[in-house]
Every structure is written in structure tokens, then in C-alpha cells.
Amino acid sequence: MTILTYDCTAFDGQKPGTSGLRKKTRVFMKPGYLECFVQSIFNAIGGVAGKTLVVGGDGRFFNAEAIQTILRMAAANGAECMIVGQDGLMSTPAASHLIRKRGADGGLILSASHNPGGIDADFGLKFNTANGGPAPESVTDAIFEATKTIDHYKTLDTADIDLTGIAETALGDTRIEIEDPVVDYAMLMEELFDFDALRALFESGFTMRFDAMHAVTGPYAKALFEDLLGAPDGTVMNAVPSMDFGKGHPDPNPIWAKPLVDLVMSPDGPDFAAASDGDGDRNMILGKGIYVTPSDSLAVLAANAHLAPAYERGIAGIARSMPTSAACDRVADAYGIECFETPTGWKYFGNLLDAGRVTLCGEESAGTGSDHVREKDGLWAVLLWLNILAVRRMSVKDVLLDHWQTYGRNYYSRHDYEALDTGTAQELIADLTDRLDSLAGQSFGACTVTKADIFSYFDPVDGAQSHNQGLRIFFEGGSRAVLRLSGTGTDGATLRVYLERYEGPAGDLTLTPQIALHEIATATAEITGLAVRTGRTAPDVIT
Ligand code: G1P
Numbered sequence: 001m002t003i004l005t006y007d008c009t010a011f012d013g014q015k016p017g018t019s020g021l022r023k024k025t026r027v028f029m030k031p032g033y034l035e036c037f038v039q040s041i042f043n044a045i046g047g048v049a050g051k052t053l054v055v056g057g058d059g060r061f062f063n064a065e066a067i068q069t070i071l072r073m074a075a076a077n078g079a080e081c082m083i084v085g086q087d088g089l090m091s092t093p094a095a096s097h098l099i100r101k102r103g104a105d106g107g108l109i110l111s112a113s114h115n116p117g118g119i120d121a122d123f124g125l126k127f128n129t130a131n132g133g134p135a136p137e138s139v140t141d142a143i144f145e146a147t148k149t150i151d152h153y154k155t156l157d158t159a160d161i162d163l164t165g166i167a168e169t170a171l172g173d174t175r176i177e178i179e180d181p182v183v184d185y186a187m188l189m190e191e192l193f194d195f196d197a198l199r200a201l202f203e204s205g206f207t208m209r210f211d212a213m214h215a216v217t218g219p220y221a222k223a224l225f226e227d228l229l230g231a232p233d234g235t236v237m238n239a240v241p242s243m244d245f246g247k248g249h250p251d252p253n254p255i256w257a258k259p260l261v262d263l264v265m266s267p268d269g270p271d272f273a274a275a276s277d278g279d280g281d282r283n284m285i286l287g288k289g290i291y292v293t294p295s296d297s298l299a300v301l302a303a304n305a306h307l308a309p310a311y312e313r314g315i316a317g318i319a320r321s322m323p324t325s326a327a328c329d330r331v332a333d334a335y336g337i338e339c340f341e342t343p344t345g346w347k348y349f350g351n352l353l354d355a356g357r358v359t360l361c362g363e364e365s366a367g368t369g370s371d372h373v374r375e376k377d378g379l380w381a382v383l384l385w386l387n388i389l390a391v392r393r394m395s396v397k398d399v400l401l402d403h404w405q406t407y408g409r410n411y412y413s414r415h416d417y418e419a420l421d422t423g424t425a426q427e428l429i430a431d432l433t434d435r436l437d438s439l440a441g442q443s444f445g446a447c448t449v450t451k452a453d454i455f456s457y458f459d460p461v462d463g464a465q466s467h468n469q470g471l472r473i474f475f476e477g478g479s480r481a482v483l484r485l486s487g488t489g490t491d492g493a494t495l496r497v498y499l500e501r502y503e504g505p506a507g508d509l510t511l512t513p514q515i516a517l518h519e520i521a522t523a524t525a526e527i528t529g530l531a532v533r534t535g536r537t538a539p540d541v542i543t
């Protein structure tokens with residue numbers, strides 16, 4: 001087997017975003033594009049000679065080819081061992097777990113998460129470090145620097161490896177271990193949760209639907225819910241992973257998982273429903289007749305985590321991304337534990353988790369997780385909810401009402417304006433940034449601004465600083481609006497507007513969120529001049 005060294009010219013724009021490098025699939029398929037990025041990762045981490053890496057992906061179009069390229073390049077660069085998911089598949093949380101369990105030096109995860117898959121859709125690649133978490137900014141910055149100067153990459157002249165069976169094989173001097181990641185992941189879940197209580201819940205007639213959205217979690221969900229916990233066949237919908245996610249968006253929100261939402265809102269719908277995204281790290285939770293916002297879900301999980309064996313001694317602290325609602329802050333206050341506000345992206349939770357400062361983390365974008373891995377984890381969130389329901393024997397709706405009656409309700413919604421002209425979106429943000437200091441004291445409709453700023457984060461563990469992490473406008477009464485541009489989109493710019501308003505326990509807790517937030521939305525539109533600047537009168541996606 002010969003090591004081939006190819007000269008290459010650096011590609012522009014290989015800058016990892018909120019979660020790795022995301023591009024149109026055709027961009028990743030350009031000759032040398034993937035190779036340059038992979039070699040840049042290897043170069044930035046001091047090479048892979050003698051190292052063990054985990055590699056797997058969400059099975060989207062180009063996953064199979066990209067894995068073979070990565071394996072050949074890792075072998076040519078002297079890796080000792082590559083742990084690969086069977087058929088090249090691995091959910092993101094399962095990859096995080098395997099990196100930790102096997103003591104690997106890191107991992108490569110092939111996914112564009114909840115973005116659609118296909119030759120005309122999206123592809124992505126991210127590097128996770130030895131703690132199992134997404135590479136921190138210091139590493140992604142080093143990778144980006146390496147992409148600018150790369151002039152050659154190494155690969156082998158070998159045929160593709162057969163990844164269909166569980167086997168140990170070799171590529172040059174590199175050991176290739178093909179694993180079924182479902183087994184390890186299911187074992188971990190069994191350690192965390194009370195599976196006997198969960199089996200008893202299903203035996204009592206409790207009904208559930210899990211929508212795997214034709215993505216990577218189908219086999220995991222079937223193994224867990226149907227095989228291990230005894231839920232009837234058919235509990236898991238859309239369970240077979242497909243390269244284009246059944247031509248849908250594998251994004252677990254009320255828009256893209258509408259059939260599931262319609263089902264659970266119908267009179268004879270199941271007691272509980274949930275969905276996960278392309279690579280299995282996001283989750284959506286629903287109960288009969290009710291949708292649980294991710295921010296509320298984090299707060300409910302934090303308030304009730306002690307009901308599951310893994311967290312019975314209580315949780316150390318909570319972290320949430322800045323745009324996530326402050327619902328969990330109230331739980332942290334009540335329990336007397338720390339609560340951290342970090343920039344958007346799971347990579348900012350890693351240090352807090354490693355240092356034992358927090359046990360639970362969450363983002364408004366349907367991400368919740370704990371210190372069991374270093375990624376958000378969709379199925380984990382579903383199982384923790386089930387464990388709580390199995391102990392409390394209440395409906396999801398009653399659990400939520402009880403929560404609001406205890407802590408009050410943070411009405412919350414995110415409005416996304418997608419595929420905006422990049423220049424227009426950047427101007428909107430730049431102009432608002434210039435006016436931020438003058439906003440305090442001004443009234444817009446019924447809302448008066450108390451403070452406006454740009455969010456910066458100072459990592460309390462390693463002191464790293466992250467600036468420009470979103471614009472915040474605070475209103476009298478504790479309401480706020482947050483604006484930031486997406487770091488994962490691949491079409492122009494996506495502007496995210498996050499709206500929040502707090503209502504105390506004695507207030508009106510059952511308003512429709514868009515109505516509860518109407519005044520803040522109107523004030524924010526006036527402040528930003530959004531409609532005039534973008535020509536958009538309504539968001540493309542409301543979650
Ligand atoms: C989005 C979410 C963010 C999440 C990321 C990766 O990033 O908003 O919370 O961590 O996807 O799943 P954004 O597109 O907003 O940069």
C-alpha cells in the first residue's frame with residue numbers, strides 16, 4: 001500500500017461555525033475540498049500518528065464516500081486505530097460516548113445536523129476532542145488557520161473498506177474497528193435511568209410515539225423503546241435512516257415534525273411524543289395536547305432530574321446558551337446551585353462539564369444534555385422525561401403546569417428569517433450595534449428599553465474570552481429580545497430573533513406564546529427596522 005502525497009491549493013472559507021464546517025454537499029464534493037479540511041484538522045492537532053480516532057456520521061448523502069476518504073487519510077497520516085460505526089453511521093451523542101469510553105484522542109463526526117441531506121442540500125464535518133466534546137474555539141481557530149496554508153495532503157491508494165459488518169480489519173498499518181454504536185449507547189442509558197420503572201410505565205398502558213425522522217436515531221430508538229422497554233412495535237416512526245431523510249428536514253420542531261405534532265394534538269393521540277434530528281443530538285418533547293419548548297424542557301428536567309438514578313444526589317449546576325430562556329435560572333435559584341449563561345454552541349459547555357461545575361446543559365434550539373457525554377443528546381432527554389413521568393405518574397401537561405405554578409413561566413419564541421442577503425443582514429446587525437448605547441430609556445410601543453448590549457463570555461474555567469455573541473435588548477419587566485446571525489446556515493444569512501417575557505406564578509400562565517410576546521415582537525421590529533431592511537414581514541420559521 002503506497003502513501004500518496006498530493007499537492008493542493010487552500011480553499012477559502014473553511015472556517016468552522018457554530019458546529020463544525022457546514023457547506024452545500026456539492027462544495028464538499030469538489031475535488032480536494034474534503035481532503036484539505038481533513039488534513040488541516042490533522043495538522044492543527046499535531047498530527048494523528050499513533051492516535052486513535054472515532055469516526056461516524058448521520059448517514060446523509062456523501063457520508064459513505066467521505067468516511068472512506070477520512071479512513072485512507074488517517075491511515076496515510078499514521079493513525080494507530082480508527083473506530084468506525086457500522087455502515088459509517090453513528091449518532092453524535094454515541095460518538096461522544098465512544099470517544100470517552102475508548103479513551104480515544106478525538107473523533108470526526110460527519111453531519112449537518114438538522115439541515116436537509118442530498119446532493120443539493122447540506123453536508124458537514126466537525127472535530128471532537130478527547131473529552132468527547134466539540135473542539136473549543138482555540139482548536140477550531142487553529143484548524144481554520146491550517147486551512148489557509150495547506151499545500152499538500154496524504155492518502156493511500158486502496159480500495160474502499162467494507163463497513164457493513166462488525167469486524168476488525170486494517171488499512172496499511174492502521175487498525176480499523178467497526179463497531180455497532182447502538183450497543184454501547186444503550187448500555188450507557190441503562191446505567192443512567194430506571195429501566196424497570198420505564199418498563200412498568202409502558203406495561204400500564206402509557207402510549208408514546210418517537211419520530212426518528214428517517215435519520216440516525218431510528219435503530220437506537222427501536223433498540224431502547226421497543227426492544228428493551230417493551231413499547232409496542234410502531235412506537236418508533238420513520239425508523240430507517242435514509243440518505244435524504246425521506247426528503248424532509250430532519251429538524252425536530254413543530255414545523256418539520258408536523259405529522260407527529262398533529263398526532264399528539266388529536267383526541268386519540270399518544271400520551272407522549274418526541275422526535276430527534278439528523279444526527280440524534282436534538283430533541284422535541286410533546287405531551288397529549290401540549291408542546292414543551294426546549295427552554296421549558298431544560299427547566300423541568302433540572303427541577304426533576306433527582307427522580308432518575310443518575311442524578312438522585314442532585315445536580316451540580318446548570319448551563320444554558322445565552323438566547324435560551326431564563327426558566328432554568330429560576331430552578332437553579334431555588335436549588336441554590338450555579339447557573340451559567342454561555343454563547344450559542346455546545347462547545348462552550350465542555351469546560352463547565354469537565355470541571356464538574358454543571359450537570360445539565362441546554363439550548364433553546366432543541367438541545368439538552370448532561371455530563372454523561374459532551375454533546376447534547378436527544379434520546380437521553382426523552383428517557384429522562386420518561387423516567388420523570390414514570391415516577392410522578394402525571395401527564396406532561398400537568399408536569400408543565402405544576403412547574404409554571406411553582407417558578408412562573410418564561411414565555412418564549414424564536415423567529416428565524418432565512419436566506420437573507422448576507423450584506424443586508426450584516427448591515428442590520430452593524431447598524432443596531434451602533435445604536436445599542438442610545439436605546440436605554442426609549443419606548444417602543446408599550447415596551448421601554450432598560451439596557452442593550454453585546455454579549456461576551458468569559459469562560460470561568462480557562463479564562464477564554466468570546467466576544468460578539470449576540471445583541472441583547474432588555475425591556476422593563478424583565479422581558480428581552482436577542483438578535484444574532486446563524487453560524488450553521490448555508491444559504492445567505494439567517495437572522496435569529498429570540499423573544500422572551502416572564503410571567504410570575506400568580507400571573508396568566510396559559511396564554512398563546514405569540515400573543516404573550518406580541519408587544520415585544522413589535523417593539524423589536526421597530527427597533528431593528530427589519531421589515532424595511534429585509535422586505536420580510538413575517539419570519540420563515542417560528543419555534
Ligand atoms: C444552531 C443553534 C445552536 C446549536 C447549533 C448546532 O446554531 O442555534 O443553538 O448549537 O445550531 O446544533 P446557529 O445556526 O444559530 O449558529
Ligand code: ZN
Pocket residue numbers: 092112113114277278279280281282
Ligand atoms: Zn444535530
